[in-house]
Amino acid sequence: MKLLAIVGSPRLKGNTNYLVEQSLEEAAKLGAETEKIILSQYVVNPCLGHEDCASYDACRQKDDTGWILDRFCEADGVILATPVYYYNVSAQMKIFIDRNYFLYTHDRKTRAGVVGIIMVAESLGIEDTLHTLKQFIDESFSVKEDRIFIVSGYAGRPGEVKNNLSLVEEARKLGRQMVESLRMEA
Ligand SMILES: Cc1cc2nc3c(=O)[nH]c(=O)nc-3n(C[C@H](O)[C@H](O)[C@H](O)COP(=O)(O)O)c2cc1C
Numbered sequence: 001m002k003l004l005a006i007v008g009s010p011r012l013k014g015n016t017n018y019l020v021e022q023s024l025e026e027a028a029k030l031g032a033e034t035e036k037i038i039l040s041q042y043v044v045n046p047c048l049g050h051e052d053c054a055s056y057d058a059c060r061q062k063d064d065t066g067w068i069l070d071r072f073c074e075a076d077g078v079i080l081a082t083p084v085y086y087y088n089v090s091a092q093m094k095i096f097i098d099r100n101y102f103l104y105t106h107d108r109k110t111r112a113g114v115v116g117i118i119m120v121a122e123s124l125g126i127e128d129t130l131h132t133l134k135q136f137i138d139e140s141f142s143v144k145e146d147r148i149f150i151v152s153g154y155a156g157r158p159g160e161v162k163n164n165l166s167l168v169e170e171a172r173k174l175g176r177q178m179v180e181s182l183r184m185e186a
Pocket of ligand 1: 009010011013014015016017082083084085086087088120121122123124125155156157158159
């Protein structure tokens with residue numbers, strides 16, 4: 001069972017990344033194979049809007065997005081994690097979402113049967129961020145609503161979230177729930 005986390009925060013010691021680590025650690029304890037892709041560590045360029053993806057076997061942009069999308073498609077479960085930037089997903093996450101257009105034009109979806117959403121804001125914007133991620137999930141996944149697990153909370157400085165023990169526990173629970181949900185399905 002493979003769980004992949006796509007992380008839209010560029011802060012390696014930041015809050016989103018910390019919560020993701022908690023989720024993945026718990027999932028690993030239950031036997032899942034886990035992988036974390038921090039988008040800012042790779043070359044993931046914005047969609048250029050060629051709109052001719054369907055005529056090509058691979059996106060015309062040669063960057064890291066190709067293999068990241070392959071991993072995304074092959075995962076049994078995917079965590080989408082982002083800080084809230086200007087009331088929505090971070091630019092890194094939005095670029096990743098847009099680059100999924102290639103899959104969309106090839107009628108390709110991730111095989112993931114379960115999704116985790118992790119969002120961290122300082123104070124405002126969780127609702128719009130969730131809306132964006134849910135729209136993306138509607139387009140690019142085939143998951144039932146009860147297989148989408150959501151954790152969100154508030155923190156500002158990098159690592160501040162560690163003090164919010166209930167939120168940390170929610171993130172751990174999310175990891176366990178994803179594995180259990182996949183096991184129930186099997
Ligand atoms: C460019 C930028 C935009 C931000 N916009 C918002 C926002 O709209 N609402 C909010 O509550 N916090 C906002 N924040 C604060 C971050 O969401 C907050 O610091 C969060 O903890 C960052 O998560 P991270 O540590 O995982 O990167 C913004 C931060 C940055 C750098």
